[in-house]
Amino acid sequence: ELLEQFQARIDRGEKIEPQDWMPAMYRKQLIRMIEQHAHSEIIGALPEGTWITRAPGFRRKLALMAKVQDEVGHGQLLYSAAETLGKSREDMMNDLITGKSKYSNIFNYPALTWADSAVIAWLVDAGAIVNQLANSKGSYGPYCRALERICYEESFHLKYGHDNVVHLATGTRKQREMVQAAMTRWWPPLMHFFGPSDKASVHSETLMKWKVKMASNDAMRQQFMDMYVPKIWDLGLKLPDPKLKKNTATGLWEYTEPDWEEFKRVINGDGPCNAERLAVRRMAEENGRWVSRAINNEKAEHVRPFA
Amino acid sequence: MNSIEALKELLYKIADDQLIIGHRNSEWTGLGPILEEDIAFSSMAQDKIGQSEHIYNLLHQLGEADADTVAFTRNANQFHCSQIAELPIGGYDFSLIRHFLYDFAEYLRFEALKTSNYQPLAQLAKKFFGEIKYHTMHANTWVYQLGHGNEESNGRMQESLNYSWNYALGMFENGPAEEVLIADGIFIGEEALKKKWLEVIIPLLEKSNLTIPAESTWKPVVGGRTGTHTEHLQPLLSEMTEVYTIDPSADW
């Protein structure tokens, strides 16, 4: 009877709030998804973060600092949303560092050049926005409120990233070669970004019914290509997939099927930067321990935040 | 030294300080001890680099090159920052103590500059005063709570204070521009600034169970204002300009 009321509320388009009754599966799936999104934000800050100290000129330096700061801020917003479901930030951080909980696979690749950080800023954020805009119409109140603020700030990331890639593509020969090489490197991970097509994805069915996941992986990939492949080609940049084209009859993009074996290999820890990313986060936590121990007041009771 | 040269000397000193310490503090982005602190510390680093750009723009109006060129094409010996700004970030104890010592000096410097006869600088000092006030609030709250935290944190902060003290005194290095700046009513002078600085920070440090080294041991680390720097500055600049110098004619 509670389940019917819960499902009816979702079907009416109303939000579920932290104090409401919810099926254990709903709580578990939401924590898993929001937690992974939070991890992706703070791990995602690392490859781009390495370019803050080398950004060329004040405009890029300040913008990249603001962008990476936003990403750490989005991580904070998302951990907070997940905390309203009962998992503490300490547990989430520990699960990240021990590899128990995943983050977006794309950050297991290195940002080799300045153009890599530009392509990430544009296209990885573009992919994230496709995902976030869909989820912002979901059913859980605190997550939607967090996503509203995140999407507002992400619009700056997208514009900055596109502006950056455009400057490189329309600049000198060296700039153009650098961004073409970065685009070629990042296209395969971008095709992995939305994950395997739904038939292979075990959670999608349940998450859709409860408006936890709002669109299928394939639908989001198609939307991403629709919005951004034309903009990439418009700059005269090439993509490393000869079969990539839009089928005007079906309205769908056709492409070479991504190598999902590599995707599984990398997501399970065997990518170029997996170890390095977690090592950096572990160091940040360990270097900060003396600080937290010194100012933590033991009698502070841990209470689930409200909204 | 004529008035314009003295004014340029003052502007270079302030802009280089803010740029280099902003750059150093940005190295904590993504690595802060706590997420909220990571956000706050990188936000303050942004404030400082933004302030340095505005001051380089004043120099541009006085005939120097534009902000990007001035910041991204000079070598270490052409920089006028004090040596405390260029030191590596070290542990969070050192970075917080530097933040405390440096930002109270900057707070008092900008407070004095609010009434400078050089109007563009006075306006900037007023515009940025809120930002710098927040930086001192953040620095003082941290020094107080770590000074009181436990034995380990008090010990670490005291050790960092001892290590940083003479570098901090170097911020007030006297230079040829002093008399002209004071005579022209542009700035109160480094000596006066240091006196105000000591009056403000010593009570705060004592309240935080921290003590400054005995005056007899003070040996200000000078030279930065005239281009003499530690071995850390050139590598910092090489890293900072790595992309910019790939193609100096390019528009990034």
Next chain:
Amino acid sequence: NNLLHFQTYEVFHQKKRGAQHHHVGIVHAPNPDMALLYAKEQYARREQTSNIWVVPSSSVSASEYMDDDIFTTAPEKLYRNPGSYKVMDRIQAFKERGMKPTDEV
């Protein structure tokens, strides 16, 4: 487990003096002073701000959700809303019938 990331504070943001404070999220902080400093950086990075409140989550008491019981009827209790007293038409009609009492029309 000792809280490495500290206690949480609920954050309320006020755009301009006189405006209402809105809840915008939480921060983890060791004490209220740090909570205010962090709230400024996390929730006042772009929009106009004139004031911020922080409150330990542990001091908030919440009602249950009231959509499915008496309070959803609150707006339906029309006699309470000034808008439901449409007096002007009643006076108008009274004048139009020469101010006669209704039982003498």
Next chain:
Amino acid sequence: NNLLHFQTYEVFHQKKRGAQHHHVGIVHAPNPDMALLYAKEQYARREQTSNIWVVPSSSVSASEYMDDDIFTTAPEKLYRNPGSYKVMDRIQAFKERGMKPTDEV
């Protein structure tokens, strides 16, 4: 009088699910439960209300109004607003010169 041992509570109300709580006023009450009851009576009557929080006024830490200058520059940092990034003319010019790099025109 019995107001002596009453404490004041700040009242926050959420109009409907999904919305943010915002501050609507205060109530005097001896404890949080009574504060919630009074708050529901006083603030949930007129407007549609989905949820209410009450918090002892003593647990609220507020930033000082005299320090609101720490917030002023945030909206002025245009480099972090989407509006300050315009690329159409640059792409147009690039096409007009046959997509050639700037150093080979």
